[in-house]
Every structure is written in structure tokens, then in C-alpha cells.
Amino acid sequence: MGNIVEIRWHGRGGQGAWTASELLARAAISEGKYIQSFPEFGPERMGAPIRAFTRISEEPINLHCTVYNPHVVVVLDPTLIKTVPIADGVRPNGAIVVNTKEGPAELRQKLGQVNAKIWTVPATEIALNIIGRPITNTAMLGATMRAVGLVNLQSIEAAVKERFPPQIADKNIAVVKKAYEEARCE
Numbered sequence: 001m002g003n004i005v006e007i008r009w010h011g012r013g014g015q016g017a018w019t020a021s022e023l024l025a026r027a028a029i030s031e032g033k034y035i036q037s038f039p040e041f042g043p044e045r046m047g048a049p050i051r052a053f054t055r056i057s058e059e060p061i062n063l064h065c066t067v068y069n070p071h072v073v074v075v076l077d078p079t080l081i082k083t084v085p086i087a088d089g090v091r092p093n094g095a096i097v098v099n100t101k102e103g104p105a106e107l108r109q110k111l112g113q114v115n116a117k118i119w120t121v122p123a124t125e126i127a128l129n130i131i132g133r134p135i136t137n138t139a140m141l142g143a144t145m146r147a148v149g150l151v152n153l154q155s156i157e158a159a160v161k162e163r164f165p166p167q168i169a170d171k172n173i174a175v176v177k178k179a180y181e182e183a184r185c186e
Helices: 017-030 104-111 123-130 137-148 153-163 166-182
Strands: 004-012 034-040 049-057 072-075 094-099 116-121
Touching: 004 017, 004 137, 017 034, 017 049, 017 137, 017 153, 072 137, 094 137, 104 116, 116 137, 123 137, 123 166, 137 153, 137 166, 153 166
Parallel strands: 004 072, 072 094, 094 116
Antiparallel strands: 004 049, 034 049
């Protein structure tokens, strides 16, 4: 994937897309990598579409702009597929990871001609079963690590433990692991 790996996260305000980006960044830092993590939103209200971005590299990152051609696109809310061009700019042989009960082949039909691997995971269902709330950011983080393996799961676990109180962290770590196991590619 080259020297810098770029990830674009799509979600809605309040779903934790930027938190997922930050958790990935913390995990990468703990492994000695260079990172950038930043959101893109203005005065949007809760529930409005937002984007967040993560860059990870083995060397210092000198780019200071939005991510236009991501290696990985992560979609926390599947309703965005109908209204946001989520596959725009994704690099050839990249990955698109989507929270959906649909299989990768079904999703590919909806996305059309996309030269990327399609990964799906029932993140909402996993979050509801383990946390009791439909917050999918940590599930999508686990599925993304299954798809592209940018950092190891132990680093993700440590970042989650650093970010959340123990009881919430433990449930989110269980969500990460379950989504990692359940992520599917065509």
C-alpha cells in the first residue's frame, strides 16, 4: 500500500467516526508509526454525514490536506451509501469496509464498478448485542483491521483501554474482536 496508508471514514455526527480514527492513530503511535487523524465537519447537526481521516506511515508525514485517494474507505452507517459517493477516489486494489448485514457481493452490485475489495460486517448488530447501543465505531475498527491489518489487535485494545473507563473499554474490546472475526470479503 505504499509508504503512507490513507483511510477515509464515513459516518454521521455522533456515531464516533473520528473516535475510531483517533483510536487507530493511538494504536499506530504505540507501534512507533507516524500518524495524522482529523475530522471534516462544520456546523453539522447530530446525524449529519461527516468524514474523518487517518494517515499511517513508517516515516514522517508531510501532507497537510484532506484524503482524496484513500487506500481504505470505512462506512459506519450503511444508509450513507445511497446519499454519499463513498467509493469516490478509492485506490485500485484498495478496500471498502461497510457496516451492513448484506454480503460483499450484494454490496458490490450497489456500488457498481469499484476496483477495490469489498468487506462487510454486521457492526450494528454486534454493538447492540455486546454494548446494548448501536454505536459501531469500535466494531468498524475491528473489521478494518481484519481487512487491512495496519496495526495489531493488541495495540487497538491498549488504545481502547487508554480512551475509555474499564467497563466501557472491556465491552468495546469485545466488540472489536467480534467484528474482526465476523468481517467478510468476497
